[in-house]
Amino acid sequence: MKNRCENCIVRQFNSLRAMSKEELKRVSDSKTTKSIKKGQSIFEEGEKLNGVFCVREGVSKLSKLSANGKDQIVKLASKGEVMGQRSVIAEESSNLSAVAVSDMEVCFIPKEGIVDTLHKNPDFTVEVLRHMAHDLREADDVIVNMSQKSVKQRVAEAFLYLGENFGEDKEGYLSVTLSREDIANVVGTATESCIRIISEFKKKGLIKTSGKKIGIANEKKLRDLVEGF
Amino acid sequence: MKNRCENCIVRQFNSLRAMSKEELKRVSDSKTTKSIKKGQSIFEEGEKLNGVFCVREGVSKLSKLSANGKDQIVKLASKGEVMGQRSVIAEESSNLSAVAVSDMEVCFIPKEGIVDTLHKNPDFTVEVLRHMAHDLREADDVIVNMSQKSVKQRVAEAFLYLGENFGEDKEGYLSVTLSREDIANVVGTATESCIRIISEFKKKGLIKTSGKKIGIANEKKLRDLVEGF
DNA sequence: GATAAAATATGATTTTAGTCAGTTTTCCAA
């Protein structure tokens, strides 16, 4: 058992860093690490979660099924992010499904350790609260984008977002590779519309593609487009 | 000074109920009550808030200005709701503006009392956390609705939402009266489109109107419409 | 390496919603 939370760098990025040594030890002793293949499900919408998932490696999409049968991707979670927090805290079943977008390593942490610490260590609780406050702000921004921006603007914004938050490889392609359908589900549009816009962006030199990989070719122009030209 | 938080029934609906007697006393001593006229602003997007606002009476719209110059209403806050929490907790300036939709009574509570309690009373912090978790879930739902439902469905849903959350008067009209423009800004559409849909709903007997008041005439049909008929 | 299945792409068409222009109604404030 060499993978101790105490040594896990990922912890730096989430609320676990506010835990005391003892609390962290308890979490580390109770956690289990899982390898998850691309495309595999981590948890489902409506499922009762008895713990949270801490992402060590890879990226997961968090989505919600809409009445018309389409998935809307609400958030992408990568290294350091904790999934399922909201449901555990609210003591509700999950409102989102989590599916791996790339091969992943995640740690499952049973909720007891988390919930106990929430009630005993205010620093930890405040830290979790801050994170949630941040998520809420982001959600507000998404609402505004969804309702006020055109599909073209949202696609452009999605690429910029992916670049900023998940980085690029040496050749300048986005590190997270999503299928066209997933991109459409992030943006909230039809897959065909999304593909068309990608072609258009490519033709105009805003992005470059290589297989399903996408790279930002002209950041300035993309930004101008997002701002409403 | 007869309006003590200790006696305020509004408190039952928000996180303040988890405060101890002493903490509540402190809050009560530091708070100030304000009357706000319909249309008046409570705080602006980008403003640094040095406290939170607890709604005693009336309704406020929380909105965000989009790049194209339109307001998107992200949330409506009524009796018992606390506004500005997110910003105070995250120590950021507000991401939303608050404007009174009806005449209001709000209490301003300086942040010190809140922040201190957050660090000292885990029960309170967890309570706040629960509320925020709930808000976040609602925000996720809004994102999905915005991106996957038609304008017609969103308008129908807005009326049902208003009915459920703010009630109706004796004649069966929604208690919150919003202008057509505000409804459009909740739904994320053009005012004209919104008006057209309202006319259509009225013609089809889904709703009834009286001046700017709107009442639900056929809940079942409205629900069917929201579900995609 | 062949073949089926899935993902990507493109075209034609329809639906939906936004925009612009103008009219009517409502609501205040002088």
Added chain:
DNA sequence: TTGGAAAACTGACTAAAATCATATTTTATC
């Protein structure tokens, strides 16, 4: 009470995006 502004409404037109159909490419699998 009345004139002027704001809000509500209507119509015509345009633009954006969804849908349907089909072709092509990529990927996985035996």
